[in-house]
Amino acid sequence: MSFLAPALLAALAAIAIPIVVHLVQRDRRRVVQFPSLMFLRKIPNQSVKRRAIRHWPLLLLRIAAFALLALAFARPFWPGAGAAAAAGAGREVVLLLDTSHSMAYGGVWARAQAAAKQAVSGLGPADRGTVAFFGSEVEVGVRAASERAALAAAIDRAAPGAGATRYGPALRAAAGLLEASALPRREIILVSDFQKSGWDQAQETTLPPGVSLRTVPVGEATTANASIVSLAFARQEAPGGERITASARIVNRSGTALQNREVSLEVDGHREDTRQVSAAPNGVETVAFAPFTIAGRPARVTARLAADALPVDDAFHAVIAAGGRIPVLIIEAANPGPDASLYLARALAVGNEPGFETAIAPVDRVTAEQVGAASVVILNDTRPPSGAAGRMLEARVRAGMGLLVAAGDRSSWPDDAPDLLPCKPGAPVDRSGTTGGALGFVDYGHPVFDVFAAPRSGDLTAARMFRYRPCAPAQGATVVARFDDGNAALVERRVDAGTVLAWTSSLDSYWNDLALRPVFVPFVHQAMRHLGRYADAKGWRVVGEVVDPAELTRGLGLGSGARGLALGASSDGKAAVTLPHPTVLTPHGNPLDFADPSRTTFTLTEPGFYEVRSEGDKPGEGAAVAVNVSAAESDLTPFNPAELSAAVAGSSEGAAAGAAQPLTPEDDERRQSVWWFLLAAGVVLLAVEAVVAGRFPRIAQG
Amino acid sequence: MRGAQFVDPSALARMGNLELVARTVVDGFINGLHRAPHMGFSLDFAEHRGYEPGDDLRRVDWRVFARTDRYYVKQFEADTNANCVVALDVSTSMRFGTRAISKLDYGRVLAASLLYFSHQQRDRVGLVTFDDRVLEYVPPSARHLEFALYALDRIGDAKPGSLAAPLLTLTERLARRGIVIVISDFYDEPERIAQAVRPLRFSGHDVAVFHVLDPAEIDFPFDEAASFEDLESGDRMPIVPGALQGEYRALVQAHLAELGRLFTDSRIDYALFNTSVPLDHALFHYLATRERMRRVR
CATH class of the missing domain: 3.40.50.410 (von Willebrand factor, type A domain)
Incomplete structure (x- = not known):
């Protein structure tokens, strides 16, 4: 944009006039009583002074009017406006x-x-x-x-x-x-x-x-479309493996009912069961299939609905593996009482999803190999191990292992022991002379306690706490539960990649009766799941997700079966091992080409089972990745393109x-006459200002 | 909730008799909605637990014994006899109000309604009024509703308020666990407020915090430049409200959000009440909170 009379743009300086008028017309004589000036004091003084302008709309009106008048007299025009049209349509x-x-x-x-x-x-x-x-x-x-x-x-x-x-x-x-x-x-x-x-x-x-x-x-x-949107698996221990009962969730996205549609279940390519399903209009139905057994390698499971007008979402794929077990090492005092770890061991023995492999060792005889083989270590009312086992304990915790420290009569933490504790325990508080204390505050959002968050899912506060050690949380530690007098009961701290929990009372029946309560078993299980970084395995992925084959090497340290777990299986915090030369086969059996050898991630583009093989794997031995289409895409409800x-x-x-239209000389002339519109707009704004200013007499006079 | 009527706070303010006001607000609510935090002997069966030495033999479930050859006792949820104590802030800042009803009047009617409602529930009711110390203490009792209403009626002059000392006194006086409802405008730093309220929670009480504010304290609708006077300290400050409105509202919202976060972290129920909102909302909130009461029995 250019101007025929640019010198007249100097008149734009006139917009300072209304600003000055508004600034000098401040009135602070009135007194308003207000409950507290707490928030007003937090606003910086200089912003009060700088922004002490009232009636912003009126000020903007006046500025706009002055600016439009100045621009109008400067005669703007667009000299190159026709150039674009000249380039063609x-x-x-x-x-x-x-x-x-x-x-x-x-x-x-x-x-x-x-x-x-x-x-x-x-x-x-x-x-x-x-x-x-x-x-x-x-x-x-x-x-x-x-x-x-x-x-x-x-x-x-x-x-x-x-x-x-x-x-x-x-x-x-x-x-x-x-x-x-x-x-x-x-x-x-x-x-x-x-x-x-x-x-x-x-x-x-x-x-x-x-x-x-x-x-x-x-x-x-x-439209009428039925699709399978998920598969759920119920597990049961059985001789030689696990009995799995699969249930398919079928959604009928149509205004008509679904009548006796055939739905079948295939395991590793073999049809295991076939059922009939009916569903109400826009309804959801769940079909449970006959149980099947898995052992060793993960199974590839497909639920298939008889094809309709959109067949791609009529099949649903999943990978399921036999449940893993978390290795737990309980380290107890050198001469422990007969039932020092009785309740802990019994609680861990009944784990199923996941199970626990429990080993118990006295602190003076525990070996570095035992510590190294565990995913979670419990220091049950004792000091930390010394020597090679102690060094291994610190290294493993920093690398991602979980550590639970339970304080009791014999617990101690020497000054030369590694800095792992979430809090420094003090001398025991004895409340055995009364009815004892109780848990007063519990963070039900924490993974250890979230299973107790729902109503009637267990009363943690019913347990009586007769003795415990006051524990001042260390820097960066979080108090997850407190006793009714405010003392910390469970404190958590992250130590590099590992997690350490400190329970400031004992885990037997001497200092409290928590071990005798129904909540004890789920409490211990949740703590082990949290410390062992266990997460439920993800049985399938959705088209469009990106997969790193290295994820397949993460597992629970389960040995040969772990590599075959479905992607997203739980991790014990060990560093992932990069597969040297992975071969990825699509569901149609075509190998993926990794153009850049340093990047081996790939995008899932087809539904079905991808197979990731490392060197030495025979066909079918690779880890399977089940892939399905997005469930949202099966909803064909349209919206208005407008x-x-x-x-x-x-x-x-x-x-x-x-x-698109070439400009004529008349058009060019018309484009220079924009100043008329600016002038008219300025005059209109001044008229509006006159009306608005009447509502604010003091400003208008100013 | 069927039968509930939303009553305009300004209409309630014109009624002199607090019991009548409370009855007007509470009328129509369903009794027996919440559970007390202790096991009791009502007819609502809760769960079985293993027999322990010292348990009352009358509570042993002999049918279960016959089936399992083990002793189990039946546990019930008590519907009655919970302590319900309302702590009402009557400090100078609560006297503020730009509508027909001040925050103090709103809080007074709210307290009366909650006490009346709890009394109808056959709970023991108590009251504490405080500014920077406890002014009036009516200990919880099944027969103390009238004393509490009388204490609410004769609230006199007050001083600038503070939460820590009076709530600590209250914590020490309340021996039995129950429900404690704190009503205040909470003019202090959020962390200090939370520290003042937490001891009640640590003592095992179920604590609900009702934050009462006038609409003008939230929206700051002033537009004329003026000197603003702090009701508690008497300090004055020249203000051009139009320029500060945005920052003021942002600070208030941040304050409310921080309070909400801190109370939620401590498992304390927190609710904001605008004095332009009918009081029935407060009771709805109270009932909803009680309904989803934690499993602390």
Whole structure:
């Protein structure tokens, strides 16, 4: 923008006048009684002075009026306005074709291809087109081509994939492609079934100025789709392995009932059971299959529903492995009482999901090998081991092992012992003369106690605490539970990668009766799960997730079976071992090509079972990764494309449209006459100011 | 809740008799909704537990013994006889109000309603009024409702308030675990407030904190420049409210959020009450809190 009379822009300095008027018209004579000035005192004084302007709307009105008048007399114009139009009326078009798996429903894909090719055929000789396919990710088929045949061929080659619809990233990618274009008109054509689940308004996608969006809906008005959305497994110990009962959850997303549809269960490729399922309109049904046995290697499980108009979500895959066990080492005093670790050992013996391998050793005879083999060590009313075992204990804790320290009569922590304790225990508090103390505060959000958070899930406060050691938390430690007098009961501290819990009373029946309470077993189990960093195995993944084969080496230290656990299995904190030369096979048996040898992660693109083999693995021996399509994508409910257009609309559609027409000298002259509008707007603002100022007499007089 | 009527606080303020006010607010609520924090002898069976020496033999479940050959005692949840003590802040800052009802009047009616409601529940009710020390203490008793209402009626002049000393005194006086409801405007640093309230929780009480504020304290709707006078200290400060509104609101919201976080961390129920909101909301909140009461029995 240029000005015919730029010297008159100096009049813009006049906007200082209303600012000065508003600043000097401050009135602080009134007294207002207020409960507390606590918050007002926290606001810096200088901001009070600097911002002591009242009636901001009035001030802005006055400033705008002065500015518009000054600009109007400076006579603005746009000398290069016709340049864009002179470049020609060519269009840059990005055709976004939805290839998410919902497009495979019925005849949707055929309609989508036809609509896309029709859009391509509408391109003019000066236009350029880009064909991009999107689901969870965006892939460009043909970039900025003028040949309509090449664009149509790319559309013909495309097919619905297994990804979920994501409109936001696709539109942003298309806008990025258009940004580099010098053509004056830029357009996105979106061909899709417009599933409601694909549009996340929270992402706030906005097209840049000059980019318009045309939507082409190809979905069906009425849809009926049933899908399997999850598999649940109930385990039972059995001779030679575990008996697994699988249950499939089937969702009927249709206005009509699902009648006697066949659903079957396959384990390692063999059909184990077949059932019939019926579901109400828009209802959910769960089908339980006959139990099967697993032992050793993880099993590949598939639940399959008789195919409907959208077959890709009718199969659901999962990997299930026999449950792991957490090795726990209980270190007790040199000459322990007969039942010093009785309750702990009994509690750990009944673990099932996961189980616990418990070993007990006196502190003077425990070996470094025993400590090294454990995922969790319990110092049960004793000092820490010395020598090699003590050094191993510190190293293992810092590397990720869990440590539970229970204080009692014989517990101590010498000054030369490693700095692992969450708190320094003091002399015991004896409340045995009364009814004893109790737990007064428990952090039910902590993993050790979250199982007790629900109503009637166990009363921790019923246990009587007769003796305990006051314990001042160390720097960085967190108090997870307190006694009723405020003393810490359970304190947690992170030591490098490891976790240390300090229970400030004993875990037998002498200092408290917690061990006699029903909550004792779940309390111990939860503490071991937390310290052992156990997490329930993740039986399946969703298309689009990225997998690192090194994850397959993490496990519970279970030996040969661990590597075959489903991805996401629990970790004992050991560093992951990078597979030297992994071979990844897709569900169709095609090997993945890792172009960059330093990066071995891969994206899951197909439903089914991926197989990750390391060197020496025979076919079928690799770790399996079960992959399913997104459950949200199976919901075919559409939304109005106009909502999408309105939400992403840019600000200069008019500019884009106007650029298509060449400018005449008359138009050029008209573009210089913008000062008339500025002058008129300034006068109108002054009139409005006169009305508004009447409501604030003191300012108006100023 | 069916039958509940939302009563405008300003209408209640015009009624002189506190018992009548409390009855008006509470009328329509269903009795017997919450459980006391101790096991008792009502008819609501809770669970079995193993017999321990010293247990009353009458509570042994002989049918279970016949089936399992082991002794189990039946535990019940008591519906009655919980202590319910309301601690009401009557300091100078509570006298503030830009509507027909001041925070103190709102808190007074709220306290009366809660006490009346608890009395209807056959709980023992007690009251504490405080500014920087305990002014009035009505110990919890099944027959002390009228004393408590009388104490609420004759609240006199007050001084600037403080939470720590009076709540510590209250903690020491309450020997039996129960429900303690603290009503105040909480003008102090959040950590100090939480430290003042926590001893009640550590003593095993179920603590609910009702934060009473006038709408003007939250929205700061003033627009004329003026000198603002602190009701407690008498200090004055020249203020141009329009310029500070945003920062003031942000500070208040941060204060409320921090209070909420600290109380939640300590498992203390926290609720903010705006004096423009009908009092029935307070009772709804109270009932909802009691309904999801923790398993502390």
